[in-house]
Amino acid sequence: MDIVDGLLFGFAGLSTIWLAYLVFKASIRPGWPLLLLIVFWVLLTYLLLPRLHRIMTGVYVPGYFIGRARTSDGLLGDPVNLALRGHEAQIHTAMTRAGWIRADDLSLRTGLRIFRSTLSRRSYHEAPVSPLHLFDRQQDFAYQQEVAGSPSKRHHVRFWRCPEGWMLPGGYSVDWLAAGTYDKSVGLSLFTLQVTHKIEEDTDIERDYIVETAKKGSPEIEVDVIENFSTGYHSRNGGGDLIITDGNLPIIDVRYVDVQKIAKDWGSWELRCSCSSYRSSTPSN
Amino acid sequence: MGIALFLFFLPIQYAQQLNIEGGRPALIIGGSVVAFISLIDIGLAVAVFTGRNWARILLMLSCVLTTTTAFIGNANRSEAVTLATSLPTVGLSIMVLLALSSNRARQYAVRGRHTPKRIAGRPYEQAAI
Numbered sequence: 001m002d003i004v005d006g007l008l009f010g011f012a013g014l015s016t017i018w019l020a021y022l023v024f025k026a027s028i029r030p031g032w033p034l035l036l037l038i039v040f041w042v043l044l045t046y047l048l049l050p051r052l053h054r055i056m057t058g059v060y061v062p063g064y065f066i067g068r069a070r071t072s073d074g075l076l077g078d079p080v081n082l083a084l085r086g087h088e089a090q091i092h093t094a095m096t097r098a099g100w101i102r103a104d105d106l107s108l109r110t111g112l113r114i115f116r117s118t119l120s121r122r123s124y125h126e127a128p129v130s131p132l133h134l135f136d137r138q139q140d141f142a143y144q145q146e147v148a149g150s151p152s153k154r155h156h157v158r159f160w161r162c163p164e165g166w167m168l169p170g171g172y173s174v175d176w177l178a179a180g181t182y183d184k185s186v187g188l189s190l191f192t193l194q195v196t197h198k199i200e201e202d203t204d205i206e207r208d209y210i211v212e213t214a215k216k217g218s219p220e221i222e223v224d225v226i227e228n229f230s231t232g233y234h235s236r237n238g239g240g241d242l243i244i245t246d247g248n249l250p251i252i253d254v255r256y257v258d259v260q261k262i263a264k265d266w267g268s269w270e271l272r273c274s275c276s277s278y279r280s281s282t283p284s285n
Numbered sequence: 286m287g288i289a290l291f292l293f294f295l296p297i298q299y300a301q302q303l304n305i306e307g308g309r310p311a312l313i314i315g316g317s318v319v320a321f322i323s324l325i326d327i328g329l330a331v332a333v334f335t336g337r338n339w340a341r342i343l344l345m346l347s348c349v350l351t352t353t354t355a356f357i358g359n360a361n362r363s364e365a366v367t368l369a370t371s372l373p374t375v376g377l378s379i380m381v382l383l384a385l386s387s388n389r390a391r392q393y394a395v396r397g398r399h400t401p402k403r404i405a406g407r408p409y410e411q412a413a414i
Contacts, residue, residue: 004342005342005386005391008342008345008346008349008382008385008386009386011349011382011386012345012379012382012383012386015352015379015382015383016379016383018356018379019375019376019379022366022367022372022375022376023372023376026367026368026372033368036368047380047383051383054388
């Protein structure tokens with residue numbers, strides 16, 4: 001970041017502290033000014049605390065792989081609890097066969113659709129998931145499963161492509177990393193006070209569920225496990241929810257999933273599209 | 286811009302009631318200055334929208350100026366920042382500053398300024414760490 005940008009970034013954070021103070025001072029009066037407390041809460045949770053976290057975590061949280069994704073504010077997010085080997089199209093095929101639905105990317109259009117579906121109480125199966133960062137970038141794609149009758153509960157898993165030639169600690173070569181957690185309710189984030197999903201603290205249940213459903217959908221999938229990969233991670237995610245794990249890291253090998261054959265059998269347009277990029281990246285026999 | 290138009294077309298009798306030193310000519314000069322500044326701000330906003338980084342920096346600096354002036358005025362009690370005075374303007378300036386200084390705004394403004402390093406065999410992907 002350029003020096004000018006950095007200084008302006010910091011100045012904006014300090015100015016917001018002052019603004020929050022002014023709004024709070026204006027709100028502690030009898031009558032309608034009390035409504036300004038809502039403005040104060042919005043300022044505090046959605047502008048001030050994220051900016052302060054962004055500044056502080058930029059100083060003390062390392063940018064390299066430490067087994068945890070990071071939130072947009074730089075806080076430690078969900079634990080990376082899955083690794084995969086294979087092409088992107090093979091992962092899409094395996095997840096689709098396992099009954100998972102690909103989440104839409106977050107945009108103005110999908111944001112409005114979430115708003116509409118919430119108001120009309122209709123389910124939105126492809127609802128976007130919040131962005132989490134690994135390797136200094138947002139997830140490449142995410143899959144989810146809704147839980148019937150509950151908008152606050154869902155299974156979800158985010159995927160990141162590993163940099164070329166990158167290896168896991170210990171020298172294991174994988175193509176993708178993923179973080180799967182189960183949203184159990186809606187609540188307030190411990191760190192930013194924003195409204196967010198709270199996750200099931202035993203993240204191993206969701207990790208094992210993803211592996212099981214993938215294997216059930218595609219029996220040709222092979223799974224290796226690196227035991228005690230992250231045994232030390234008994235911490236909190238970006239929303240302040242506790243994380244408990246046995247530390248094992250399953251490596252799902254989808255390289256034997258025959259995308260072209262499955263796409264042909266299904267007649268799926270989307271899989272055929274994935275297939276064309278898959279064919280162009282694999283050597284012809 | 287609205288303030289400028291208001292000052293330009295304010296009927297003479299109301300202008301007299303406002304008891305502004307210098308009368309209507311002062312109003313026209315004041316309106317012209319406000320209109321000029323508004324036009325610059327609108328121009329900068331359009332330039333920011335089209336991804337000009339210099340415009341983003343200039344707009345942020347103008348917000349820094351507004352905020353600092355208000356802070357000093359509030360600190361030495363020459364003009365307290367309250368709801369009835371300049372709190373809405375200062376609040377807006379700080380929010381514009383927050384938005385334009387965010388990483389996403391910066392990425393939007395500097396996109397295409399540097400040619401990303403390509404990886405052999407992966408023509409459409411940027412080099413990762």
